[in-house]
Amino acid sequence: EPEVTQTPSHQVTQMGQEVILRCVPISNHLYFYWYRQILGQKVEFLVSFYNNEISEKSEIFDDQFSVERPDGSNFTLKIRSTKLEDSAMYFCASSDQVGINSNQPQHFGDGTRLSIL
Amino acid sequence: AQKVTQAQTEISVVEKEDVTLDCVYETRDTTYYLFWYKQPPSGELVFLIRRNSFDEQNEISGRYSWNFQKSTSSFNFTITASQVVDSAVYFCALREETSGSRLTFGEGTQLTVNP
Numbered sequence: 001e002p003e004v005t006q007t008p009s010h011q012v013t014q015m016g017q018e019v020i021l022r023c024v025p026i027s028n029h030l031y032f033y034w035y036r037q038i039l040g041q042k043v044e045f046l047v048s049f050y051n052n053e054i055s056e057k058s059e060i061f062d063d064q065f066s067v068e069r070p071d072g073s074n075f076t077l078k079i080r081s082t083k084l085e086d087s088a089m090y091f092c093a094s095s096d097q098v099g100i101n102s103n104q105p106q107h108f109g110d111g112t113r114l115s116i117l
Numbered sequence: 118a119q120k121v122t123q124a125q126t127e128i129s130v131v132e133k134e135d136v137t138l139d140c141v142y143e144t145r146d147t148t149y150y151l152f153w154y155k156q157p158p159s160g161e162l163v164f165l166i167r168r169n170s171f172d173e174q175n176e177i178s179g180r181y182s183w184n185f186q187k188s189t190s191s192f193n194f195t196i197t198a199s200q201v202v203d204s205a206v207y208f209c210a211l212r213e214e215t216s217g218s219r220l221t222f223g224e225g226t227q228l229t230v231n232p
Contacts, residue, residue: 042222042223050218054218055218056217056218103167103168103169103181103212106218110161111161
């Protein structure tokens with residue numbers, strides 16, 4: 001069964017450094033997402049991406065964050081200058097929904113645990 | 118206000134017991150979608166089930182069943198004959214038609230199934 005893959009599984013970075021989290025969505029999917037989960041808390045939406053542009057972002061997704069689809073398979077999340085509070089599990093997801101009137105589920109990767117020191 | 122409320126923070130059962138996880142949601146949309154995801158100790162998020170707001174038929178899939186009631190804005194999830202491998206955090210999630218494609222998750226319910 002096709003799956004979303006994320007690398008690395010764990011990233012340790014010094015505060016203030018830039019970090020790039022990588023994701024390979026399911027190949028025929030059109031919509032891509034990033035979510036984060038601070039330890040012990042609920043999963044929070046960050047951003048959705050469709051047709052090579054951001055379609056929606058949350059208040060968490062400030063100017064320190066950016067997303068990119070550099071080629072036909074990868075989808076990346078960049079945090080420009082990491083802060084201690086960026087420590088969390090970051091999940092990439094994808095879905096094949098076309099149009100808003102769709103109940104297609106988002107399929108999640110295994111996550112990247114980001115630890116900021 | 119919380120859009121998705123999972124009032125049960127932790128549930129502990131003995132293997133083979135049935136267990137129901139509660140989810141109450143809040144939305145003004147007439148069209149919306151509800152999902153349950155499982156997060157085992159290894160950390161990944163696994164899609165389990167979905168329901169559209171315009172389809173209130175309740176279903177059973179193997180040991181899983183769900184009870185969707187629009188009148189009470191509830192989308193409860195039942196595991197029959199629980200197994201130790203069912204131990205995980207279970208998240209209810211809502212996607213609203215007017216909120217694009219984002220999922221809003223509840224706080225999660227930690228289910229522990231003891232042998």
